[in-house]
Amino acid sequence: MGIHPLYLNIIIASIIGYLLGSIPFALVIGKLFYNTDVREYGSGNLGGSNAGRVLGKKAAISVIALDVLKVVLAAGIVAYFLEPAASIWAGLFAAIGHCYPIFAGFRGGKAVATMFGFLLSSAIFTFQDPWMLFVPLGVFLVILLLFKMVSLASIFAAVTQAIYISFITEYTSAIVASILLAVLVIFRHIPNIKRIANGTEAKVGWLTKNK
Template sequence: MLIPILKHYLLWCGAAFLAGSIPFGLVLVKLAGKGDVRTQGSGNIGATNVMRAGGKGLGIATLVLDALKGFLPVFIAKQAGYSAEFLAFVALASVVGHVFTPWLRFKGGKGVATALGAVLGYHAPMVLPALGTFLVLVAIFRYVSLGSVAAAVVLLLTAMGFLGTWARLPVHEGMAQWPILAWTLLVGLVIRKHAENLNRLLHGQEHRLWGAK
């Protein structure tokens, strides 16, 4: 009985991984005739670098599409009646797909927009503290990387219930460790992908969202 259930779960996570692996930023920039986004700016395929390479329109489109590929797998699984514990792993799978896309030799983006979409599909109120943190820090310091890392930390605190139960889905008694594990891995992955940005921040070399370093 356990093996068929495990296979079923793996299929859901595999589908979420494939959805997350679609490199929308790369595709949009190439379709717009702007070249390969991986050879421009930071080399990242995410919305921020797409905006640098192709303009605000392409950047916004990439942000929306990257968020959707995290949102839809989690939302569909939620509508199908799956538990909060399993939904967290579907969310993780979509972000892993974006960060390690097999279509680009497992070199993808940093997972922020896809994580945002996944959280919205999981439980929309859960995104509010993290999103607020991101917007405030970016407005003040103009560093997207700083806002992203801080927002990821706040997201984990929210998932663990430190900001109240209103911001997270209820879990079955004795099962809380599983969604916390999934969200910890997701947040850790996003922060790890920002290691170079954090190093540049420490040395005053990080690019601001607009203006000089």
């Protein structure tokens, strides 16, 4: 008795997503253009926020864009060659790969940009619903402007996307994937949550720097 085709597609999608998600663009850009390993500075994370703190706005924008696009690419490949239903798992595992990249010693980012890549790819390939991206993004921007903490804004956005997806679909696989993504984002931000609680979490500073 073989594996059901849907489950096989999900397994393949997860592998594709993880491998593409594991590409550490913050590390690549830092070493290639700045001769800097961003893991040795700031928070040590391979994400857009730390790239911004260490390398400046241009690097941050490049890293964020590429981290979003690698998720969209993974989901797009799966949607085109396998099936759209499995693409959401490619998006989830791309976020996991970003956090625990096989190409960078399993030391990655916090899944913020990849979360929005997940939402963008799901909006395009799975649900054709742009609000799936815009609602969590709007929450992210409002919380960021109010509190100036990327970590807090990311946590609110992660919870929002899980709630939104749970309300708009009865597709159990998508609901499970969105909840797992929210759990991943919150888990990766546990140190930030502790700093927020004791009032020592860093506010956004690199947005106003010129490097």
